[in-house]
Structure formats: structure tokens, C-alpha cells
Amino acid sequence: MTSTAEHEGYASGTDPTATLKLRTITVPEPFVHPPEEAEPAPVVRRGVRDRYxxxxxxxxxxxxxxYHNFGWTWLPLLFPSMGVMFALAxxxxxxxxxRPAWSVIRGRMRRLLPPMWMFGAVVLTAMIADGWGPHAEGHPNWWWGKLAFWVLPLSTPPFADTVHGFSGHLPTSWAEQCVVPLWYLRAYLWYVLLSPLMLKAIRRLPWVTLAVPLVLSAVLNSGLVDQSGRIMETATDFTTFGSCWLLGMAHQEGLLRRIPQYVVPSLAPLVLAAGFWWLQQAPVDDPRVGPDLExxxxxxxxxSFGCVMLLLHLSPSWERWPKPLERFNGVITLLNSRAVTVYLWHCVALVLTEPLINPLxxxxxxxxxxxGVLTSQWLPLFVAVPLxxxxxxxFGWVEDTAAKRSPRLFPYPRRSKGRRRA
Amino acid sequence: MSRHQRPRQSVLRPRRLAAPPLRFFLPLSVLVTLLALMVLRGMANNEVFHDEKVAVSVDKTTVPKSVLEGGPVVDSRGDKQDAPVSYTVPDKTVVLTFDDGPSTDWTPKILDVLAKEHIQADFFVTGSMTTRNPALIRRIVAEGHEIGVHTYTHPDLALHNNMRLGWELGETQLALAGVAGIHSSLFRPPYSSTADALDDWSWPVTKEVGKDGYLVAFIDKDTDDWKRPGVNAIVKAAMPDLAGQGEMILLHDAGGNRAQTLAALPIIIDKLKAEGYTFKTIGQALGAGSANTKVTGSTLWAGKAFVWATTFSVGLMPWLVVVLAVVGVLVFGRFALMLVLSLIHVRRTRKPGFSWGAPVTEPVSVIVPAYNEQECIANTLLSLAASDHPIEVIVVDDGSSDDTAALVEEMDLPMVRLIRQPNSGKPAALNTGVAAASYDLIVMMDGDTVFEPATVRELVQPFGDPRIGAVAGNAKVGNRDTLIGAWQHIEYVMGFNLDRRMYDVLDCMPTIPGAVGAFRREALHQVGGMSDDTLAEDTDVTMALHRAGWKIVYAENARAWTEAPGSMSQLWSQRYRWSYGTMQAMWKHRHAFFERGPGGRFGRIGLPFVALFMVFTPLLAPAIDIAMVYGVFFVDPYKSLLAWFAVLALQGFCAWWSFRLDREKAWYLITLPVQQVVYRVLMYMVLLQSWITALTGGRLRWQKLRRTGEVGLDVTTTEAVQS
Structure with a gap:
């Protein structure tokens, strides 16, 4: 009960006079409006990483x-990664x-684009070496023009639909498989560009703004709108995760802390139920696999909106790891400082497992x-991790250079920070 | 069941009471077992053709051409996975196959016909029909027919994953083993037809089944007998396209009225015999021996156990339906009663000019038992200082180990007296306070509760009626903005505005909340003061007052703000203590049932009410959720959810009504759906735990339980260890 008391703002140490000063005779007030609400809960200090x-x-x-290895359709339900990533971003x-909006946007692009250029340099070279070129689609000028999206991914960068597959070592659709992650960078870029506007909107009309992407998504996916084309592709992704991005902003703005605590956990199950229902009634590609959230x-x-709501509501703001998680500090730190690299290259790694496993x-x-091992789905995963x-x-050092840090080869921390401090 | 009783105490419960490691085990295992049995039963009773969703695909690009153009039996076992082989039925040979059975109505008659003609055929049975008609399976096997697997629940497998496929086949084999001691390596997919009807969606199923070692038997001639096209049409459809061509004929022996099939069968047999056909099973026709083999050892016993469990669960189902009906009647009846009686109560007490009697202006003694209340005691006393009714306050410090007493002394409020006593439990502290009280009207409250200025005055007004011996106030949850706080807020508002008004009208209030209640000193003396016989001394004393003939009423405007438990484990402990204490108090006052006069009235109306709604209903309430889960999977998802939401809507309406009565903001009701589910499970587990404690805790220790260390470590021991 002590913790509750602190939470409610009643406890103030053992100093009785301080306790008395807190009391007021206006009776129900301290209950109805816990004093906690007046002062925003401590925001994590700058520079200190929130381990959560x-x-x-x-x-x-x-x-x-x-998920990209196994294709299990229940995984996205368990943890909607993309929504979470966009919310964090x-x-x-x-x-x-x-800070001034333009310098922030420039900073974000500076961090995002070089790793992608690196990726593009490798993948483009490989595609051209495998027979892709200006004449692949019959419009050489368009081909050259669309290459600009490899520089600034305002739309999905072009790739080879089918190539030779390096004389059969790779599947002919390898390029398509490799560039799967690029949509994320495109969507991210658009969110970054529009963020100043979105922030203004969420400060002005928070609840309406949060709902707008969901409503737009419902309209776009209602079947009344033709969804083909590069613009619609961008718009669909933008509306799909827009509410998650805004929820992240609202979280940072303290919006979620301003409403009573019971609201989010009460509403989230209803939101999740609605999402699940929509998923269940959607037509499926392969009935034996079942509906896929993605x-x-x-x-x-x-x-994603429902899950992110819950995850941000929990948001315990760890400055240090809780005991059971301490041992994962190394991996988690590594993944965080190489997030873009891991994300961009993991599909390439998965594609490369095939020529490595086939000789076996x-x-x-x-x-x-x-x-049994050869046919198992786990084998590619175990091969892909070292890849x-x-x-x-x-390629990891590019992330450091882009962030104006001194490049490191493999930023795996030797010892957990928490332990050294303790 | 809203009431407030020393939540502070629940913080540091004795380990046994707060978190017995197995406390979730039994309640949850009961629920899980129940669910598992219902799943078995659901499978067994899944009517054929229940799962009516059928996959329709047009492409056949992945199906090998040899299979599309080949015979009805497809072999893709082992090495033949990528190069499947098709077998045709030899010329002048016919295989009769009967799907979906066995059924008690038609299978015996079909077997009679076959026996008369000395013909052996194939029966593709479903697992669910097998478990329901074990004798028929044994007869089919005994008469030399061949059995094939037709899945357990007859779904279109093209719509399900390999896990479901493996499960459909595995459970059916278990059922066959348990019923007839056989295993079958023949399979026919539901909704299948001729081999050339295979498509991109159904072919993977055939391939996968081959991997598991099954021969898949499609058909040559579909009689469409299940559409009941007439005897002649069935016979016509069964005749070969080319004279002398071997064929596999599809008929059905279950799934509806099969009179036409039965009538057509002898004609088909006669005609084909006349054309020189012989009748064989698939095994005989392919010259491969029977597809059915005997099973022995553990598989046989696993099968028997499976069939036994299924039979048991089928038998159990009617009882579950009864339970659900009982729950339904109880829940709906209770809500109806509460709505009507609360309306009567509101009409009565809110009538202009209503009063219990002459205005009560005499001074009142307020007793505050305090044990380690340093965080709240100042707030409590200052709120009392603002009272608009003349009071004296007696703080009984029950051996606090913190600064509670010092804090009270330091505040030095004029009307407050402090009594210190060595730690001896809340009932003793209350008795100490009563003994020291100067006035005849006594208000009891908790050390963590805050009164409004008018609370004491409102609370004692009913004493204008000399028959009234005690008054229950209206406890409000203060920390209602947290999730658990909001749940309890809803619970309290409903409990006080519906339950307590109902009990008031029925004159059998079971509990005066420890957080806010008023007593006549005379009445307390009459029942011997507070007793430590039970863990719920407030319920105990209330029941005693009823038996002594005093009236007890509810004063809705006497509001007291309390801090509700802030975590699930604290809530668990508090509810465990309440429900166990209530059971103790009911047991202690059980003789009221046979008494005459007011005690008997309480015993015959109040006690059954409490037993029904606080002790039995919560035990059965999860049936609502179990029935919903069961219904979603086995009956009709939309109807089941609709029924479930109807119950929720009813609860929502009652909650809204009670919020309106108390002029509370209805916004909190958004958390009602989650609250109801969590509370049903919580109260079920708490009550089961209480029952176990009551039954195993031993009647010997009933009276002085708290000294034995079972549940009741509660007061004395724990408080000594608290820091």
C-alpha cells in the first residue's frame, strides 16, 4: 500500500510537518484530482536512454x-513490430x-539516407550484374529517372522483378525479396517530412488528429478507392501507421498521461477486438495459412494502434535494466545502435541462405x-544470423558516420552499464 | 458486495494468505479441465456439415496432370510425394463407399442390405460419429467392411493448416482405436469428389496426407444422394459410363434422411450384378489387402481413454447447460430485483419531506482504529475537524510501529483523544473505543478514510427512528483514476446503490462497511460488542444486530472517501478475507435460520440471499465466459458473442442506473467490459480458494482460526511483523 500512497501523492517521507502541509480540508479533492496530475510525471532526462x-x-x-524467415501469421498479432517502430520514431x-524543424528533418535524413545508399550501391550493382538494365521495362528514360528514388526514397526505389539469378544460384525473384524492407524507409521519410505539421495538429486537436489516419485508412481500404500506383502505395502505408506515429508523439507530449490511467487499458481491448474482427473477415490469399495482418x-x-496504446501506456521508463533483462543488455544495445543496418540487410541475408544450404x-x-534439419525452417534462420x-x-559503420559518431566495427558493449555503476 | 474493511491491513498479509504459490493452480486447472472437456464434447457433437465454409478455387496449375487424369485412389506416400501414382478400380469391379457415418438411423439398415447381398463395402467415417456410435463401428468391422478416415469434424481441409489436419486425422484414429481397436490408412477429404476436381487449394491437402502415409480415395461416380434427387436418379448416377468399367461409387449413410439411398442401394446392386460386376472393398480391389490394421499396446489404451473422456464430456454437457441456466436466472433475477427495489428505495428516501424521525442533533463519538496509518491519519482527522455535527474523536492506536500516534499527538486537535493499546486487532481496538466513548451514538471509520463535512450528520439522522440500531454509509473510492481503482469504483457504486438499497428494502443488510457506519451504543452492548470470531467483524456484528431485532438502514448521503487496494494482489487478499470472513459469519449465525422473530426473518431471507449472491453465484459465473468461448468455436460465433454482449449490456445498464442514482460520471463505464471479465475470474478464484480453506482449514479451528496460522494470522501475528 505504500507504493499506492506514494502514487497518490500522500506520502512525503517521514517528516510529519511536510505531511501536514500537504493536507487540505477540502475533503474529496485530493481523491478526485490526485495532485500528481498537476505536475507532469518526470520525463526521462535527455541523454539517458530509456531502456524500455x-x-x-x-x-x-x-x-x-x-517473421520474414518463417512467415508465421500469428507473429504480427503477438507483436506488431512496424507499428511499434513508427511509434518510437x-x-x-x-x-x-x-529545435527548428528544418534542422531536425535534415538531421534525420542525414542519419537515414547514407545506410540506404550503401545498401542501394550493393543491391543495384548486383542487379545490374545479373542482367537488369535500362531496357528491362522498355522505357530507358523512365528507368533512369526512377533511379532517383534510390537517392531520395519518396517512392519505392525500382528493382528487378525477375533476373537470371546468377545462373541459378539465387531464385529469379531475389531482388524483389531483398528490397522488401525499403517501404519502411519510404514511409519513415514521409512521416519525418510531415512531422512538424503533425505535431502542430496534435497540439491543437489531439484526439481528432489521432483518429484521422485510421479514418483515412478505412476510406482507402473500403474498396471504393483504386489503390494501384506509386502515390496510393505511399498513401496506404502512411495512413496505416500514421496513428502509431502520432501516438508516439502524443506520448512524448504527455497527452497519454493527462487522461485518467484507466482509460487506455479499458479502450485498448475494444480497439484490438475491432482490428481482429476486420482481419478475420478480410479475404485471404491462401486459406491454409489464414489471414495475415501484414x-x-x-x-x-x-x-497496431491498440497494441502501441497499451505498450506506451505501460511505458515504465527504465533508466537501468530490470534484473532479468540485464543479461540481454549487450544484444539489445547492439541491435539498437545498428537498427537500420539489421533491418536493411536481414532480407539479403535470408536470400543468401538458399545458395549456402542447397549444396548440403x-x-x-x-x-x-x-x-529433418535440411527441411527445417530453422536452418535458414541459423545461417542468416551470422550473415x-x-x-x-x-556496413554498420555507415550508421555511425551518418550520425557523426566515430565509426565502430561492432558496438557490442563488453559489460552491462548497469552492473558497472552498481 | 461493497464494503470497506481495513485495506491497509491487506498490504502485508501473512505470506500464506497473500500469495500461496498454488492459489491459482486449483481454480485454473478446474477451468482448463472444464474447457478441455467441452472441446472434446464439441468435437464429438459437431454435426456433420456443420462447418459449411467450402474453399472454391479455379486454378489447377500445381496439380500433376497424371493425378487429374488418373483413377480415384491417389498414392503420394513417401518417395511418391513429388511423383504421385493414381490407381483405378479394375474392370467389372465396383467399390461402394459410404461417407459421413455411422448414424444410428441409416447405417444399420444399409449394413443389413449389404449383409443380405454378401457384399463388402467401404465406410468413410468421421471421428465425431465414431465416438457417438461405437457399436456401429464395431459391427462394420465385424462384418468385414473396410473403414476409412473422413476427418473428425468434417471441415474443408483446404481452409485449415497442417496442424488442424494432423489433429483431425490423429483424433479420428484415436477414436477408431478406442472403439474398435483398428487403425485405417485410407482417407477421403470432406467435400471432395472425383480426382479431376482437385485444384490448387485441395491438392496440398492430398499431398500432405500422403506424407503422413495415407492413401487418398476419391470417387468415380457421385450419386448426389445427399441432395435427395429421387431413387431413380441415384441409381442412374451410379451406373458406369462405359459398360464393364471399374468404378468407385459415393453414397452417404448419415447427415440427413437417407431413405432414398437405402431404397436405391438394392437396385444398384442388382443392376450391377446383372452386368457381371463383383463388389469389393478398396483394399481388395487394388489387391493390396485390408487398409485396416489392428492396434495394440499404448495406442489402444490411449484410444480407449480418449473415447472414455469424450463420452464423459458428452454426458457432462447437460449439466453445464443447467449451470449456465442457473447462472442466467440468478444474474438476471438479481438485476431485476435490484432495479425494482432500488427504485422503491429511492422513491421512499428521496420523497420531499422524508425523514426517519426527529432531527438528530446530539453529539456523536467517532472511533478511528488506527494501525500504521501515518500517511492518511492526518487527512482523516482534519476531515473530521471540518464536520458540521458536534463530535468527539477517539483514535485507538493499535500498537502501530510507525509514527501514527506521534502524528496524532502533534496535531493536537481539540476534539481528538488518543488511546494507545498494545496490538490486539481491529475488533479489540473498536471495543476499546466504544468503552471510552462519551456519547450514545457511535460512528466507526477507518484510519485511511476521509469524511465530508456532512457525513457524520447524515449518518446519524436515521437514529431519529428508535427501531434503527445501526446505519451503513456510502463508501466511495478515492483513487479511481487507476485501472484497478476504476474497477472498484464501478463495483462500489453498483454495490452501494443497487445491493444496499435492495437489502435496505428487504430489511436484511448483511454488512455495515467498516469505513463508514454508525451504531447505537445500546445495540452494540446487546450483542456484546465487536467480536474477533471471524475475519469479517463488520459482517459478524451486523448479523448479530439483526438477530437482536434492530433495524439497519442505508444512508446514501453519508459519503466516506477511501483508498481502494492498488494492485491485483492486494485486491485478491482483501477479497479473500471478505469472502472467507463472510462465510465464517454466515456459519456463525446459521442458527438464525430456525429462529423466531426478527432473527428468523434475517435467517430465512438475508442469509439465503447472501449465500446465493456472494458465495454461490461467483463460483458459477465464469460459466458465462466459458460458454462464450465454447460457442464461438463450436456453435455460432456471432450468436455466442451476441449473447455474451447481451449480458454485458444488461450489466452496463444496471451500472449506468446506479451511477445515475449516485450522480457519478458515467465516463468510468468504458472500463466495464474489462472489469466484468476480470472480476468474474477473480471472484471465482477467490471463492474457490475460500471454499478450500473452509473445507480443509478444519472445523476444529473455526472459532479461533486466527491464532492457528491458517488464514487468520491476519490480525495479530502479521501486524507484529509489519514494518
């Missing part, structure tokens, strides 16, 4: 990699925007004794 957000980001990354963006934008929007089938001993580590070594 780090944990969420790391979980989101791991979840994305696992939105929250950080709102925090930065007390394939139904409106369900994704609602479900020709080995009679392995074929005879370990066929991702290699990608971190090769």
Missing part, C-alpha cells in the same frame, strides 16, 4: 527477422522538434542422416 524503448525496438527487429521526433492494411492499422542436399551423409553479423561488420 530500447527493448521494444530490439524486440521489433527480432520479430521482423523471424514518432516519439523521438516529437522530442527533437523543440496483408490487411486497415486491420494492421487498428491492431548433395552431400549423401547429411541427406541421409540430417534430412547479418557479417553485414553489421561490413
Amino acid at each position: 524503448l530500447d527493448l521494444l525496438r530490439a524486440l521489433a527487429l527480432v520479430r521482423v527477422v523471424i 514518432g516519439s523521438l521526433m516529437a522530442r527533437s522538434l523543440n 496483408a490487411v492494411p486497415l486491420a494492421q492499422a487498428i491492431w 542436399w548433395d552431400n549423401p551423409f547429411i541427406y541421409a542422416h540430417f534430412r 547479418i553479423a557479417v553485414a553489421l561488420l561490413l
